[in-house]
Amino acid sequence: MDLRPSSSHIWTKCAAMPLMSSRVPPGDVGDPAREGTCAAWVAEMVLTGAVSTAADMVGQSHENGWLVEPDMAQHIQKYVDRVRSYGGEIHTERKVRLNQHIAGTPDAFAVLGSDHVLIVDDLKYGFGLVEPYQNPQVCIYAGAILRMLTARGVRVDRVVIGIYQPRAWSPAGIHRIWSCYPEELMSFVKTIEEAGNAAQNPNAPATPGAHCEYCDAAATCAANAAENYRVYERNASQQQRHMTVEELAKELDFLEMASDMLKGRKSAVEAEAAARMKRAETIPGWHMEQRAGQRRFTVPAATVRALTGLDPEVSKMVTPAELERMGASDAVVARITETPRTAPRLKKVAPGYYANLFKQR
Known part of the structure; x- marks a missing residue:
């Protein structure tokens, strides 16, 4: 193979x-x-x-x-x-x-x-x-x-x-x-x-883990399903106590793996369900809902201006990325811009x- x-x-x-x-x-x-x-x-x-x-x-x-x-x-x-x-x-x-x-x-x-x-x-x-x-x-x-x-x-x-x-x-x-x-x-x-x-x-045996997130076969994998059910049972436990730092590290590893596995199975099962609906199969309790994007004009700016009396092309300062696309030197843009730091987040x-x-x- x-x-x-x-x-x-x-x-x-x-x-x-x-x-x-x-x-x-x-x-x-x-x-x-x-x-x-x-x-x-x-x-x-x-x-x-x-x-x-x-x-x-x-x-x-x-x-x-x-x-x-x-x-x-x-x-x-x-x-x-x-x-x-x-x-x-x-x-x-x-x-x-x-x-x-x-x-x-x-x-x-x-x-x-x-x-x-x-x-x-x-x-x-x-x-x-x-x-x-x-x-x-x-x-x-x-x-x-x-x-x-x-x-x-x-x-x-x-x-x-x-x-x-x-x-x-x-x-x-x-x-x-x-x-x-x-x-x-x-x-x-x-x-x-x-x-x-x-x-x-x-x-060959199936081995579930974080890699399931990107697996095409996640929807048909019994090992993946069983592991996700075990994840649910583990999270449903009522026993509580503060964890040691070592236990906390292990739990973070586990939750990251569990999250990736669940995302992978959800994505794969949703894809299979959508494909079946396209073939006219009915999934009880589910349907395909039409989504809508952001509104956009179907006429040029001059027409919008004539009909509303308002200018839809209000000028504004471009972003640094747009300025670079317009031909500005990367070095010059770097001197006149900054990248703000957002709140830190936990990452493995x-x-x-x-x-x-x-x-x-």
């Missing part, structure tokens, strides 16, 4: 996921996925020289129907500039194979000559933060490329795993990296391959987060 690197964060934790997902009928592709695919397409077009700049793509639509807007073009151009700054030989959207079961297409990778550094970057256009440290998807790409280069006699002394995520804020910046030695990378890749081998077993520390943060500094 072929395994997709993009879902490796699930099947490395749940060996039953690939087979169960293969039995689920394809559903509609969500807007975040369509937008991300469009962003990757824009980057590929610029990096391959099909167009000069990302701005040239504004107004065009990907085959999935997503429109390239100025904001996307600006973000992707900065990503392209970052990749080009590496120098060396740059490859984009080139399929690589780790083994007979695992193959995929990295967004971009470069091999630098005299430094003997392999850089593998992945563009993430969504808002859910993705970290580079032992990221299974990008490590699969890097491991496959490293094996290919080694077989060709190319020397690699260091591997840099990069996540470029332009729209989600992180204290580590929009381009986060994990630098490691080839041996360190391949040691982790070996555990990924072992998980991939386990997924080939048709009787990702493995290797502090080590990676100190490396970058």
Whole structure:
């Protein structure tokens, strides 16, 4: 069974996921996925020289129907500039194979000559933060490329795993990296391959956890359902006492996992219910309700002005992002703006987060 690197964060934790997902009928592709695919397409077009700049793509639509807007073009151009700054030989959207079961297409990778550094970057256009440290998807790409280069006699002394995520804020910046030695990378890749081998077993057990949030098969998974029911029973307990700090940490971990599992199952079950309703099936107590967006004018501003006597185009100060889209220098805008700090919130520390943060500094 072929395994997709993009879902490796699930099947490395749940060996039953690939087979169960293969039995689920394809559903509609969500807007975040369509937008991300469009962003990757824009980057590929610029990096391959099909167009000069990302701005040239504004107004065009990907085959999935997503429109390239100025904001996307600006973000992707900065990503392209970052990749080009590496120098060396740059490859984009080139399929690589780790083994007979695992193959995929990295967004971009470069091999630098005299430094003997392999850089593998992945563009993430969504808002859910993705970290580079032992990221299974990008490590699969890097491991496959490293094996290919080694077989060709190319020397690699260091591997840099990069996540470029332009729209989600992180204290580590929009381009986060994990630098490691080839041996360190391949040691982790070996555990990924072992998980991939386990997924080939048709009787592989399902292992519920936080990864269920993104699993296509969550609606049909008995293990996921049973675990969610156990979560409910645990939260329904009437016994109370103050927790120790160690217990508090464990409880936070548990609640985060439980929340992700429940979100994953809710999303999958809702998608199945919606698909059945589209096929004219009736779900007792539920229906498909038409939603409405914000009102918008159907006539030009001049007509609105003539009919109401009011000017609908009241001038106002643009945002810093809009000013940059108009052509203002990023450096100048940075000097005349500030990013206010909002109230801090509790967040789980990702493995290797502090080590990676100190490396970058």
